[in-house]
Amino acid sequence: MAKMTMVQAINLALQQEMTKDDRVVLLGEDIGRDGGVFRVTDGLIDRFGPQRVVDTPLAESAIVGMAIGMAVYGLHPVCEIQFSGFAYHTFHQLESHAARLRWRSQGRLSVPMVMRAPYGGGVRALEHHSESREAYWAHTPGLKTVIPSGPRNARALLAAAIRDPDPVIFYEAKGLYRAFREEVPEEEETLPIGRPQIVREGTDLTLIAYGAMVRPAMEAADLLQTEDGVETEVIDLLTLSPLDEALLLQSVTKTGRAVVIHEAPRSFGPGAEIVSRLMEGAFYHLEAPIARVTGYDLIIPLFSRERWYLPNARRIVDAARRTLSL
Amino acid sequence: MAKMTMVQAINLALQQEMTKDDRVVLLGEDIGRDGGVFRVTDGLIDRFGPQRVVDTPLAESAIVGMAIGMAVYGLHPVCEIQFSGFAYHTFHQLESHAARLRWRSQGRLSVPMVMRAPYGGGVRALEHHSESREAYWAHTPGLKTVIPSGPRNARALLAAAIRDPDPVIFYEAKGLYRAFREEVPEEEETLPIGRPQIVREGTDLTLIAYGAMVRPAMEAADLLQTEDGVETEVIDLLTLSPLDEALLLQSVTKTGRAVVIHEAPRSFGPGAEIVSRLMEGAFYHLEAPIARVTGYDLIIPLFSRERWYLPNARRIVDAARRTLSL
Amino acid sequence: MPRHDIEVADRLEYLSILDEDGRLDQPLEPQLSDDELKALYRAMLLGRRFDERMLDLQRQGRIGTFPPIKGQEASQIGAVFNLRPEDWFVPAFRETAAEIWRGRPLDSFLLYFNGYNEGAILPDHHKDLPIAIPVGSQVLHAAGLAWAASYRRTDEVVMTFFGDGATSQGDFHEGLNMAAVYQLPLIAVCQNNQWAISVPVEKQTHTPTLAQKAHAYGMPGIRVDGNDVLAVYAAAKEAVERARSGGGPTLIECVTYRLMMHTTADDPRRYRSEEEVDQWQRRDPIPRFAKYLLGKGTVGEALLEDIGNQVMQEIQAAVERAEERMKELGDPLDMFDHLYAEMPSSLRTQRSELERDVAAGDKEVSHG
Amino acid sequence: MPRHDIEVADRLEYLSILDEDGRLDQPLEPQLSDDELKALYRAMLLGRRFDERMLDLQRQGRIGTFPPIKGQEASQIGAVFNLRPEDWFVPAFRETAAEIWRGRPLDSFLLYFNGYNEGAILPDHHKDLPIAIPVGSQVLHAAGLAWAASYRRTDEVVMTFFGDGATSQGDFHEGLNMAAVYQLPLIAVCQNNQWAISVPVEKQTHTPTLAQKAHAYGMPGIRVDGNDVLAVYAAAKEAVERARSGGGPTLIECVTYRLMMHTTADDPRRYRSEEEVDQWQRRDPIPRFAKYLLGKGTVGEALLEDIGNQVMQEIQAAVERAEERMKELGDPLDMFDHLYAEMPSSLRTQRSELERDVAAGDKEVSHG
Ligand SMILES: Cc1ncc(C[n+]2csc(CCOP(=O)(O)OP(=O)(O)O)c2C)c(N)n1
Ligand SMILES: Cc1ncc(C[n+]2csc(CCOP(=O)(O)OP(=O)(O)O)c2C)c(N)n1
Numbered sequence A, B: 001m002a003k004m005t006m007v008q009a010i011n012l013a014l015q016q017e018m019t020k021d022d023r024v025v026l027l028g029e030d031i032g033r034d035g036g037v038f039r040v041t042d043g044l045i046d047r048f049g050p051q052r053v054v055d056t057p058l059a060e061s062a063i064v065g066m067a068i069g070m071a072v073y074g075l076h077p078v079c080e081i082q083f084s085g086f087a088y089h090t091f092h093q094l095e096s097h098a099a100r101l102r103w104r105s106q107g108r109l110s111v112p113m114v115m116r117a118p119y120g121g122g123v124r125a126l127e128h129h130s131e132s133r134e135a136y137w138a139h140t141p142g143l144k145t146v147i148p149s150g151p152r153n154a155r156a157l158l159a160a161a162i163r164d165p166d167p168v169i170f171y172e173a174k175g176l177y178r179a180f181r182e183e184v185p186e187e188e189e190t191l192p193i194g195r196p197q198i199v200r201e202g203t204d205l206t207l208i209a210y211g212a213m214v215r216p217a218m219e220a221a222d223l224l225q226t227e228d229g230v231e232t233e234v235i236d237l238l239t240l241s242p243l244d245e246a247l248l249l250q251s252v253t254k255t256g257r258a259v260v261i262h263e264a265p266r267s268f269g270p271g272a273e274i275v276s277r278l279m280e281g282a283f284y285h286l287e288a289p290i291a292r293v294t295g296y297d298l299i300i301p302l303f304s305r306e307r308w309y310l311p312n313a314r315r316i317v318d319a320a321r322r323t324l325s326l
Numbered sequence C, D: 001m002p003r004h005d006i007e008v009a010d011r012l013e014y015l016s017i018l019d020e021d022g023r024l025d026q027p028l029e030p031q032l033s034d035d036e037l038k039a040l041y042r043a044m045l046l047g048r049r050f051d052e053r054m055l056d057l058q059r060q061g062r063i064g065t066f067p068p069i070k071g072q073e074a075s076q077i078g079a080v081f082n083l084r085p086e087d088w089f090v091p092a093f094r095e096t097a098a099e100i101w102r103g104r105p106l107d108s109f110l111l112y113f114n115g116y117n118e119g120a121i122l123p124d125h126h127k128d129l130p131i132a133i134p135v136g137s138q139v140l141h142a143a144g145l146a147w148a149a150s151y152r153r154t155d156e157v158v159m160t161f162f163g164d165g166a167t168s169q170g171d172f173h174e175g176l177n178m179a180a181v182y183q184l185p186l187i188a189v190c191q192n193n194q195w196a197i198s199v200p201v202e203k204q205t206h207t208p209t210l211a212q213k214a215h216a217y218g219m220p221g222i223r224v225d226g227n228d229v230l231a232v233y234a235a236a237k238e239a240v241e242r243a244r245s246g247g248g249p250t251l252i253e254c255v256t257y258r259l260m261m262h263t264t265a266d267d268p269r270r271y272r273s274e275e276e277v278d279q280w281q282r283r284d285p286i287p288r289f290a291k292y293l294l295g296k297g298t299v300g301e302a303l304l305e306d307i308g309n310q311v312m313q314e315i316q317a318a319v320e321r322a323e324e325r326m327k328e329l330g331d332p333l334d335m336f337d338h339l340y341a342e343m344p345s346s347l348r349t350q351r352s353e354l355e356r357d358v359a360a361g362d363k364e365v366s367h368g
């Protein structure tokens, strides 16, 4: 078991899936010789050649549109969109075709492809490079939206996504790419798509997060324990959509209180669905309204003000305390 | 006051705004000689000429992208996207530029444009012609999403949208285009953007809907009164985003129960935000969980099965009764 | 030379073989057997008659909106005639004749245009894609298939169709660029039928031809008389051979005409003249080809009539089959099938909701 | 003629005036006054020196990521030099020299690349657009501005810039098509700097030139030595005059080179050779133009040095101004400004939340 960054862990998943299965091919901008702007595909072109690690012209709709054709053919293309802020160009291809071809052909065709893209803030980037708009995909029937929160689950979920028979949007929190290392087993490992995890057990309050927000949620849980003696349960969604609320309901049924956390703008954001599922399934167990700690309904500001936009442990603790005081 | 269909009422708004203000120009596919595939722009090319009613080549990104340039110049372009199912092509232009140029230039520039598009089911159309995906826009900071529910408010809201200094997504329920007529005053009339309306007063239950769903909601309210003696309040959102929840909170504070209705897929859909706002603002007044009656998380089926997908009065009544029984 | 003209390396050609009156340019006549010639004719006629029948059915309210193909049969059949079953065919939405030639059952169209997803199911051996409605989007899928075919070192080629309007879309551009960059075995067939709904091709582009757009990608472009099945066949044959032998993609512009409405929801009298339609009516690809076949002695009048009758019977049988089939279809719960390989829990919950609703609806109907 | 080659009407030309060694093609020499020549030189040098200074600042952590322009000064200045203040300039993100020429204050770049939105505010008289990062997207805004200018019957022209990579994007295609269809006063300047991050232009397109893409739109295309400011000037002058007089759009390909990294986050040694960079270094537009000016007698060495000093002082003053300015900026609550003309109620609520959070954060800092 080696200690890896999330970048290395994702690289490992790609490497292993490609070694095992020649249907797996990568395509995207600058993923070859350059190894991707975040170096996620570093070294893969040397190992697998330019036939399987394909540098494309600068055209996102084409990357995804071609991947759809490749997937229908029987390959398992993994696209890299350089930043999720440029994934909007692919919207019509994903919504109108990737998400629909199985349905349109009534099961005759399928689109086993993955669209990987770095998302979210925290790296002092230029405009369009820090957005968190996973809700667009989550609201799109026919897609799956998977968001890992660290090296080990990133590796395991990406392997599962590549093997998945349906199109998967795989959002990688770029703030986590090199934020910390984790033991990642050399032997293959997958995690089921569609299954949230309890990452810390507690009885008084539930925090629900995913991606880069799991770490501040854990930090907040620590603070709540040491400063307030509150036992906080933390759930890492891992898959945003299709959302399986069973574990969330279980937790909130027990704790009666919850805070949902995401970087995305609040309104019509991912948290709203989680709140609604909890309202529908655990209403009579709720002792206080579920709070949302999220990005504001703004364009995420350029980096000098960014830290005031992104949720952090302090904001989560504040919301938790308010929830607990009700 | 003439009785008009929604198509005629929208046409009237365009006509009057164009007459008054030569900054208003229309562009889109087939909006000229053809008058638009739904005839919304019928006759306008004769009246205002091809310089102001511009048939474009078949390129949605270009329609919106050019409109952005035109708006920055100082015009008030009104784009027609032939069906909202083809609006995804414009996503990157709307998200990355229309919604941001005021912000990006810190108030120096603005993008006073409108993107009109027919959305929703009920007209036995082909694939991609019946979707209801307004949540994509509603989740996009910098845009306004307006959805009228009948001829008179369509006319008044469109006039307001055209005069609005910011980009407005104006979704027109195509099922309403010719569904009924309403008195529409000849003299100018606008309605404020961002202001929901109570369209029926009641004390026992609140139904929240917009667009084509207001009619089945009203029908359901009638049934609930005649069959169950329940006094139902119905709120027509009119503007989905920015969402002003004040009226909703007021109503639910009174009734304690609510059902939210939309055609869009349920998960991560518009209803989730409404539920969340009510949770946040009226939790202690809720006597039952808020229910959602919505499209399923599917591609809307081709028309032979479509009526089973779309919410109708029966489904709303069922949900209301369950809510009332809790 | 500091200031000079740049020559573009790739050729741009025009091709026509059989003129409006069925007169042949002998040296260019393709070498086709009698059986092949008859097959070409039969496929065009089947496309024509089926289209006419669909229009009748639509007018009777027995099917919904659909896009008629009348006038474009030669562009479609001349091109796909060059494909092998192992090749891929990626249509837009107005390639009924070509789809039938590729093996899509007639009844499937009727199901489809009657609002049954089941009509989009293609036969098991089929490698083709179902129709793509978002204009131009399918060009990228075709490029992806072609990329995969060359990755797998097969000699499959991919032929995609699109209209004149589609050439304005970004996806057309991106797809052709990709095909050229990777030298993919792609044949891009543009049916320039002069109109994109109400927009004439002159308002779609400032270029006198669509074929010249090939120069933007460094690939050969050819403009053919799209109502001349022999010219289309010959141009496509060259392109297919080039693609199959690793020579890369080709853009073919078939100059043709949409004789009917855009779809049955459209009224072309709003935007074009009867005279224009009449003019193109005279360039109808089918009588022209019949004249050629008769002149050549490949067929006699009797055989033509025979083919006509066969085609009508085939269509009639299909209509009956479809109408039978539709009686069995339409269970609303089926809408939950085939979105994902495995139904997620949230959809299982929603499916039960629909089940309950169907029960309530049934009750309402029986008690109401 | 049933089979024949089609001629493309629009011209495709190549232009160079001043070669790598500063030797002139006399007959093509543009008529520019001494003041104009000096202005050209000064603008290029200012762009160069400011870029170098930004790189220093970035390496010292005093600004964030930015895209250096070194080597592309002639392509930028030669082109925008033809614009009037009333014209519109629509940059991508690597047009620092051109933006400065157009009047964007130096300090605004430093604010911007230090993460302050305030750096994107352009002076009040400015009609230009701020930088556009999504590649190719701005071509459509330029087309829209040009449409508006012609709707208003002004003689304004619009000049937009983009890279070689941008030519693969759908928006480039759609924008140029629109410009040609409506014969808009648009000058589309492609800075072909050979690379789109790590992708060389040969992998971006199968065509030997980018200028020939003009043929897809029926507009003139010209390829110029983009490191030759006189050639760029002359080509742009023709295009601007054509556009201004109603002659429609032009595509100009400036063949140049990005001598530095893509952005300061990039490491070009991963994908290109030192030799290639060296080769292009020898074609540097600035020494070449200096040689020409010296040879012509427009300037002497002393004046060149003088200009150099002035430029350095201007830069130094701007750095100081920016660093002063930044001390005043950064109130987090400002992030709520300027999203909408009027702040909606939901944002007012969220703003109070941030206010509370800022207070809590301050407390944490002072107590923690
Ligand atoms: C992206 C997109 N925009 C708009 C439409 C609506 N629409 C359907 S067909 C059509 C015209 C297509 O013209 P062309 O490409 O020439 O094909 P034709 O219909 O002539 O076969 C339009 C605008 C669509 N289907 N897809
Ligand atoms: C739509 C989009 N995709 C990807 C990117 C990331 N990106 C920024 S610049 C660039 C390369 C641009 O190449 P080119 O157009 O040649 O311009 P240059 O950088 O050489 O000036 C890429 C891929 C982006 N900004 N926008």
Ligand SMILES: [Mg+2]
Pocket (backbone or CB within 6 Å): C163, C164, C165, C191, C192, C193, C194, C195, C196, C197
């Ligand atoms: Mg057409």
Ligand SMILES: [Mg+2]
Pocket (backbone or CB within 6 Å): D163, D164, D165, D191, D192, D193, D194, D195, D196, D197
């Ligand atoms: Mg470049």
